[in-house]
Structure formats: structure tokens, C-alpha cells
Amino acid sequence: MAGNFVSTTNPCRMCRPLGACLAFRGIEDSMVLLHGSQGCSTYMRRYISSHFREPVDIASSSLSEKSAVYGGAESLKRGVKNVVDRYSPRVLGIATTCLTETIGDDVELIIGELLRDEPALREVEIIPVSTPSYSGGHYNGFHDSCVALISRLAQGGPRGDGVNLFPGFLSPADIRHLKDVMDGFGLSAVIIPDISETLDGGIVDSYRRIPAGGTPLEAVRRTGTAAFSLEFSAATPGRQSAALLLKESFSVPAERLPAPIGISYSDRFFQAVSRRAGRPVPEHFARQRERLLDAMVDAHKYLSGKRAAVYGDPDFVLGLSSFLADVGVVPAVIASGGGGREFISELELACAHLEDPPEILTYTDFGEIARAAAASGVDLLVGTSKGNHIARELQVPLMRAGFPIHDRIGGQRMLHVGYAGAMALLDLLTNTIIAGAQDELGYGYSYM
Structure with a gap:
């Protein structure tokens, strides 16, 4: 062999x-x-x-x-x-x-x-x-x-004016935000799957074996009559695309995009929805973008030139890598337990402007990630709680994002997508780096 x-x-x-x-x-x-x-x-x-x-x-x-x-x-x-x-x-x-x-x-x-x-x-x-x-x-x-x-x-029929949205594996908070975006554009969207309530519900008077919420069965049947489909699956093979299946089976137009994480990918998403809806981006979301740009300027002195190792699911890692590059952090190591031609091609496009090309690891494990992170001299890790042991070994901070997060609370409420999600990630990232620097100082509060 x-x-x-x-x-x-x-x-x-x-x-x-x-x-x-x-x-x-x-x-x-x-x-x-x-x-x-x-x-x-x-x-x-x-x-x-x-x-x-x-x-x-x-x-x-x-x-x-x-x-x-x-x-x-x-x-x-x-x-x-x-x-x-x-x-x-x-x-x-x-x-x-x-x-x-x-x-x-x-x-x-x-x-x-x-x-x-x-x-x-x-x-x-x-x-x-x-x-x-x-x-x-x-x-x-x-x-x-x-x-x-x-x-x-899915069933066919006369073409309607609804929208199919296949968000991929995002958080319940992300799904709720995507609903707000679709509503803001005046679009009636079927989101498949919709975990916004079933995996982040509230206290109810009596226990239900199957929690309330989720995409209604009748709505799934109507997907063959939608005006178009959007799918966040740029790093996913076509054979695993529900949007492409609807296009092949019922001629529903399909557009596959990266998950809208960070300002660049969020711009692509909002532009696509605006084009399909035939109306400009609502003022509410335009203002979110303006605040995000202002926050990126504020955070620049803390983030510029920092090196990160990012890991997780292929589509999520693609979005996180683009986000890091947007805010001035070098994604020195980009790793996933999956990957493939689509994943690598999209990453190369997202990181084409970087002077220091990242090391891309596909179908990898945490042993390889640890080796690459150490060799690249990263300043922090970005990914799930499964990388906590690597952060401890390298004595660098870990910014937790994605699935699973087992050693902190609130993973289901983390917002990643859109301009609002990029703002939340930017604050988390910047504060993670500041906290790491303060820990190294050996004393408490300090202007950073």
C-alpha cells in the first residue's frame, strides 16, 4: 500500500x-x-x-x-x-x-x-x-x-410566489433571524428544516413528547411550486442539495450560496434576496450593515494581523473563514472533518486576497489540527468546544462557535448570520482576544 x-x-x-x-x-x-x-x-x-x-x-x-x-x-x-x-x-x-x-x-x-x-x-x-x-x-x-x-x-403544481430556504445546519437563533429577513422583504418563505422552536423552546404548562414548531408537512409538499429556492450549501456536493433536486424535479429555480456569515457573504445573501424579491434591501438591514462597518473599525486595532485556526462543519467553516478575513484576522489553518472540491474551491476564492495562504485540512481530526495550529503559530482557535484541549495545550484563547458547544451555555441562541450575526461574532471575537491579553498581564482591569 x-x-x-x-x-x-x-x-x-x-x-x-x-x-x-x-x-x-x-x-x-x-x-x-x-x-x-x-x-x-x-x-x-x-x-x-x-x-x-x-x-x-x-x-x-x-x-x-x-x-x-x-x-x-x-x-x-x-x-x-x-x-x-x-x-x-x-x-x-x-x-x-x-x-x-x-x-x-x-x-x-x-x-x-x-x-x-x-x-x-x-x-x-x-x-x-x-x-x-x-x-x-x-x-x-x-x-x-x-x-x-x-x-x-414535494409535489408540483402551478407556480406560486413562495420561497424555499434551505439554511443548512445553523442555530435556532439564526433561523429566527432569517425569518425576519424574509419578512422584511415581504417574502413568504418555507424554511426546511425549521429548528427555531423545536430546539430552543420556552417553558410550557405540560410536556409534549413532540415539541411544537417545525416546518409544517403541507409546506414541505408545496416546495415544488415555489418561485425559487435559496440554499446555503456552497461547500456541499450537488447530490446533497435539496434545492437542486427541486430544480431537477419541478423546475424550481435554485441559487446556492455560502452561509451568510460575515459582511462579504451577508452582502451576497442580501443582494440575492433583493434581486429575487425585486425590491431594495430594507432600511433596517442597511442600518445594521452601517453599524457593523463602524464596529469593524473600532475592533481593527485588536484584530489586525492576528492568526487563527478555525475548524468545524464545511459550510460553517467556510463562513467563519470569510468572516475572519473580513475583519482582518488571518485564517492560518482552516480545518473540517469533511470537505471536498466544492469546499476547497470556495475557500480559495474567499482567501484569494490574503498574502499568507491558509493551510486547508479536509477529512481531518483534532490531532492534525493541533499540529497545524502549533506550526502556524496561531493566536487563537475558532470553533466548537471539542477544540478546548488544543487551546489549553497551545495556551491560546478559544472562541466557541458552531456545534457542539458543551462547556458553555447558550449555543442554541448564538447568532451567526447576517449583519447582526457578524456584529455578534465580532464582539465575541474581539472580547476573546482582549480577555486573553488581560490574562497574560496577570492583573485585572486595564485599558486595552
Whole structure:
């Protein structure tokens, strides 16, 4: 075998079915079932809950050793019937796991047999998604699920004036802000998936097994009649694009953009919406941009020339890297557990004006990120809480952003997108650097 193979020991990604769980969580009256061992659903419930601080139910077909040998068909059928009986979902996503993909369970065939034997279950939209964790990460499972939802549910018809918005894996706060933007332009938008309430809800009088909120099933069906689709997926392969699927299936015009993180990508987003809506950017958002530019001037003396290592999901890292370059920070190391041709091409465009080209790591782990960050002499890390140990080893600050954030509270309320999101990130970034400098001084308050 040519070259030296080094196994991944701490990957910069999570399991693929975890992304499916998050995507289906953004569909109204939806439940998800993992076809695999009980441990998979337990791990993912814990992982998601510790970031979003919300109770999350994830069902499991709970395969035993016998099922692993002889197949999990009966376990899956029993699991589906139990979930429908206890939760009464309108949509049931079934995500496979490493175990069931390895033994070769044909989920489509199994569900077909179940619906033949139990015709009452046809009232539930059962949507299987292939999500083996040994192929891709949570972001792939997220996009896979969006494509599966559109493939199974979207319907054609007379062209309407609605808009489809596929935001990718952003925070609930981001989704709420995107709704405000669409409303500001007078556009009726269907956001898929919409986790703005289901993963960041309030206190209610009585517990609901399936939380209120999410994209209504009827709205998903209407996506084939929309005037156009916008999708934040510039770093994602076309085969995982729900917007392109709608274009191919129903001739819905599609525009794929980077996630609008930072002023440059936010400009592209607002210009695209303005062009599609046929009206100028509302004054409210124009004023946000003016305040952002003023804040960038204020922060310049703290940020200019600083070097950062940024890591996380491909589309999110692309946006963060553009944001850092916008505000004068050099993204010296750009790393993701995914990547590919689209990811690298967009990064090269975003960083083309930099004198010091970044080191781009794709399909990487935290061992490689630590090595590259140390070699590049970075001043800080930007990414999830999983990089905290690297920041401690290098004795540099960590600006937490993205998913997961397990060692701080409020990750679900972090705003990243648009001019308002860029302002929030700018304050966080600048204050992270100032706090690091104050820690080095050895005493408290000081003008910086």
C-alpha cells in the first residue's frame, strides 16, 4: 500500500445519523428512529441535549446480538409500531447506523412489508435515510435527510410566489433571524428544516413528547411550486442539495450560496434576496450593515494581523473563514472533518486576497489540527468546544462557535448570520482576544 496510513483518533465531526436527527427535528410533528443498537440513540440524545439544553427523544430499533446476525427486520417493524403508537407522529424519519448498514438490512423493503401488513401506518409519512457513520459526518446526514424529505414529499403544481430556504445546519437563533429577513422583504418563505422552536423552546404548562414548531408537512409538499429556492450549501456536493433536486424535479429555480456569515457573504445573501424579491434591501438591514462597518473599525486595532485556526462543519467553516478575513484576522489553518472540491474551491476564492495562504485540512481530526495550529503559530482557535484541549495545550484563547458547544451555555441562541450575526461574532471575537491579553498581564482591569 502506497504511503503511510494514520488512523483517525479524534475526528472533527460527529456521527452521520446525528445530523438526520437534527434535520427531522425541524419538521412539525416529526419523530426519528435510529435503526441500530440502543447505544446510538442514547449517545445522540445526550450530545444534542447538552448543546441545545432541550429534552430530545430519539427512538431506536434496539438491535440485539441475534438481530446483528440474522437481520433487524423484526426489530425495525416493532420499533416503528411502538413509535407511532406512543408519539403519533405525522412524519417518521428512519436513519440507519453502522451496524444495520454493515449487515445489509434493506430498510425500504422492510418498511414496504410493514405497510402491507399494517395499512393503518400509511397515514404516517415514513422516510428512510441511509446514514452510515463510516461514510461522512453529521452534516452529511443532515443534508441527506433534507434531500429525502423533498424526494418523498414535494409535489408540483402551478407556480406560486413562495420561497424555499434551505439554511443548512445553523442555530435556532439564526433561523429566527432569517425569518425576519424574509419578512422584511415581504417574502413568504418555507424554511426546511425549521429548528427555531423545536430546539430552543420556552417553558410550557405540560410536556409534549413532540415539541411544537417545525416546518409544517403541507409546506414541505408545496416546495415544488415555489418561485425559487435559496440554499446555503456552497461547500456541499450537488447530490446533497435539496434545492437542486427541486430544480431537477419541478423546475424550481435554485441559487446556492455560502452561509451568510460575515459582511462579504451577508452582502451576497442580501443582494440575492433583493434581486429575487425585486425590491431594495430594507432600511433596517442597511442600518445594521452601517453599524457593523463602524464596529469593524473600532475592533481593527485588536484584530489586525492576528492568526487563527478555525475548524468545524464545511459550510460553517467556510463562513467563519470569510468572516475572519473580513475583519482582518488571518485564517492560518482552516480545518473540517469533511470537505471536498466544492469546499476547497470556495475557500480559495474567499482567501484569494490574503498574502499568507491558509493551510486547508479536509477529512481531518483534532490531532492534525493541533499540529497545524502549533506550526502556524496561531493566536487563537475558532470553533466548537471539542477544540478546548488544543487551546489549553497551545495556551491560546478559544472562541466557541458552531456545534457542539458543551462547556458553555447558550449555543442554541448564538447568532451567526447576517449583519447582526457578524456584529455578534465580532464582539465575541474581539472580547476573546482582549480577555486573553488581560490574562497574560496577570492583573485585572486595564485599558486595552
